Amino acid sequence: MRVQSPFRTQKDSVAEKSGPVTAAIIMAPAKKVRTHAGKPCIIAHHVFVEFLMHACSFEAGRLTLRTFLQKEVALQSCQTVTYFCKLLLQNILERLDAGEVVIGDGGFVFALEKRGYVKAGPWTPEAAAEHPEAVRQLHREFLRAGSNVMQTFTFYASDDKLENRGNTQRFTGQQINEAACDLAREVANEGDALVAGGVSQTPSYLSCKSENDVKAIFKKQIDVFVQKSVDFLIAEYFEHVEEAEWAVQVLKTTGKPVAATLCIGPEGDLNGVSPGDCAVRLVKAGAQIVGINCHFDPDTCVKTVKMMKEGVEKAGLKAHYMTQPLAYHTPDCNRQGFIDLPEFPFSLEPRILSRWDMQKYAREAYNAGVRFIGGCCGFEPYHIRALAEELAPERGFLPAGSEKHGTWGSGLEMHTKPWVRARARRDYWEKLNPASGRPYCPSMSIPDGWGVTKGHADLMQQKEATSKDQLKALFDKASQGH
Template structure:
């Protein structure tokens, strides 16, 4: 009798964690290497689970793919590790006839940029081919946070084998996946793709796993599985620990059977003692055949009130719009900054944009300064970098911005810390700028990064950075198109220093409906021009501009005048081709920016005059 035949009439008990036990033995390096280095320990773990009654064991191959093994320099040992793991598990199961599942773990978390889907599927196929040759009783795909990854893997695996497939998602919140899909919907989709058993594992303990399965309807043909963690994790003396009484875990298993689950195992923190308790509790239980159907889960969230101010990207589609950047102070004296912002706003700036610790050097928080400017009736546009905050901090920061009704934001990756005041500081980069844009748009739907209801939709208008100062502009434009796919509403460019480049940008982007604000920053001296050209990422000056600034020598007034002249020449072209103008204030010299704003106004007045005379 095979695994699927058994599940028609029985509730089966699987094993628990392998990594938890290896970790307890002090083996916290590459667990898959232990199939070669310490095979006796792996076999001992299998045998311990079998001894307490596990009907199913899984191979020690969770991370035995080329992508994960590359972290240890073992990407060329996929065949060796997987072959050894399957032999060990089958040897341990032979006396009792337990089923042996070949395990393959998910790769993606929230961050998708670490590996493309093609790379994942290539690594997946390589691992499957090795495991298939060892003739397992089925496949266990577990700990998949990214449903796109899991669905493609199930589809590929089904095309390669008729063996039973167990497909298990990992929930961020009870009953909801990372992509906002309900657990119930995910299970039915996995069944459609060819999975024989659908379930969940990891991250959540018994309580929340039961809660999630309460909203799950029985699949049409597939069976349900659940491998909860022993509990929520804790940190004790720097080590990950799970606190859970084995009897509590076993009582939870009974509740899961009552929700339709027929295959129950354990994930992080579970041990043979947990599985022994489950086996004893489930000894006389039969699987349920019917379950009251529950309607699909709908998250009701409040739609925000209409904005008092038009989103910048909407205005830029229609008419002239000017963004002015004014960096927040690197000290605690803010009067000069606030005064400059007032003058710029009075002169007609749509918003005052503030960097988020530019060049990785600490400045007064832009969210704090944005709140202060709001008190003065000034609209602001703070940057948000991926560098300084993990996902917890990013979501908290964004929720704070929404609470303050600061809805304009520019998402950027952020300069690496090694260029700033604290070169030894840690750069976080939990997500890329594109991924963060997608997550912010998720907040706009009323869902947190993990899919949890926020009870209200956020209302962010999201700008993205554009660096046109590259050799191959088409590649930069292709990146813009990807950012649009992720949800970018408009773009703000790095400063441009040639009229030819502005025209080139226009020709390369005129097919896009998403507005672009062209960056113009006046130069203040030859030294600052050289610094910007040679040392600041994303900024390049032409030889002509460098020469014109060098000709001013050390004459400050001449340098300022020449910098203004160059900027006005660039504005003549930028205003002709783009509605969006982005003026960058150098070194708090907002007097220069004010002059350029007047020039933009004059340009528009003269242009309308010419048009009216035609």
Template sequence: MKRSLEQRLQEGTVIAGEGYLFELERRGYLQAGSFVPEVALDNPEALKQTYRDYMNAGSDVVLAFTYNAHREKMRIIGKEELLEPLNRNAIRLAREIAREHPTEEALVAGNISNTNLFDPEDEQSKERVRNIFAEMVTWCKEEGVDFINGETFYYHEEAQIALEEIRKQELPAVITLGLMGENILRDGYTVEESCRILSEEGALVVGMNCFRGPDTMQPYLEAIRENVEGYVGGLPIPYRTTNEHPTFFNLPDGGCSCHLPLETTFPTALDPLYHNRYELAAWAKEAKNVGINYIGLCCGASPAMLRAVAEAAGVEAINSTYSPDMAKHFLFGKDETLKEHNLNYRLKA
């Protein structure tokens, strides 16, 4: 029997693989800038393989790739007529892959996110945002998702609207916030205050995702954990953000020897700024130790990174069989059958 999200949280850590946006751009199936997941219609096999790779790397969740697949984004690229087919197909593909899990069918999550329309001073904008969420959540309900992930909200009130629309459909909600460089949500709430309210209003999991790497997200996750009685989630980006540059939007790359076509390294020149998988694994252990229940990575994460996070949190992934083992490496191995002249050469290589 397939356990629910709540059942899995009661029994231990849940691993949530995200990062499809950057991963599919790297693989050549998504345009940086607009970042609209047309791949669900244009290249469904590529999306299925990406879902599969993250699930096999340890994710308990196949998150339907509908981030930015809302009416406003589709309007901007002139393809509003594809809105519903894109949303439904992304969910159907996620359900197909979730059933492939060899031991227990993975959870399927619907996805809604920041709209970039919300204006706390404009009631009409709030109504437009509500309508956007309402139609997407309705499609999620009709397509049979297990829960809905509402993410990357930098306004508390927009997150509240998302939660209200999810609860109208009687679906469990994971609500995570994206904290910009001001270190406070744009309508004045601290992340811990916002998460406490959202949890009390019925979100199953609250927390943070995206924008920040482990170093600049972890202190806020700990504050959320101290202020929230329910489950807490943390899904940082895998980049080396700092107190001076707490988000990946303005990370400098002092080592770049070429002229960047954009003003910043975001989003297409962040490659030299990655954490390695061992640093991400160390963060995952720290997060679990302070009581973070729903652990994953966001934009920029690769399946190998997610696998390291899952294993650090005590989860054996389907593809853990391919985790690094240098025992038989010709220079650095310890297998007794390796050639001694190679092993002696390793310090000179």
């Protein structure tokens, strides 16, 4: 099951011409899909060749399925092609309803901080307006790795966060949100992906501002998302289910599909609301997709989303489920997750998951009933490629990035050294317990665990930079063990 096609037009392969989804399925002699009625439908090889001839003869350069259909090329001569094209353009809920596996993208904030485009601390996404080429490139790498959802780089893009604790607001929230939407759409159109506009928790909520004040912040962001015609909306990275409910209620007013993810573990949100109860509240607020993102590793996130699923089913409700965990091992975290670890954020590298860990995560999430599977902080494109490769049998194709990646290390068969060639097998990598190379490195850390949350003086919003006196008080508190 390969992406590369024998069909070529000048320099461009089929995958480049018609998008990785179409190109990969063309390569198969037949493909089973399901109609809206749930009945199987066989799509033959010659059908896709006919579609390809239409697409590749239409115009030179890059041509995607989405733009091809927007040109209204006549496909009535083959009803199966017409059906399949419509299938690929279903919205997120229709895709999930049909049993499709949706692969999310990875961690923009951490990836761009490492590349020099995001400042650690505020973690705000000015790069969408300030360095669009960097954001565009990362979108493209995730797309090539197999993601079919491009999330707008709008994490912490609310005005109250952009002005918090001395962060100089060089761009308005509207400018950042507009630029992020444009970049996500540009790249999504290159590979038939969906665009998701995202909002996240706010300093205003932590500072005990009113429900109306917090909702007004979300409203400013979603006004841009609606104007830019994103495909669906995500309320992500919420430590308190109450604030996530408020976000979902605002997002629902758009009429677009809504996903909501909390950054919680099995202990629940920071007020002690269980994962099951959190999920029920989010579904009742209007979220059709619920799940977990960030703060915890894949094992913990899958465990927590199972608890959410149990709660929703026990309440007699229905939802789809998603996971977008960290790319770090965090078995020693407490309720607030990896931000309590002493290594956060600059020394987390020894905890990074391997690509083989990611394949295990993808399979476990799928077996748990999760069909929207992606990543958050620490996830690089090769991690997303691992998810897409593991779930290729279910999706029916490999990502474009697999062209340069041998499954389970098979590319090592070409290595010069014989002992490295001997590693070109699945059982070697599945059984390997990687060493860190740090002889005095502990396997676990003791989380800081200050336990502060909404309303605490140390979390209150202020536009001014943290003063030296405030910092000294924090240093003293830390040295005294809180």
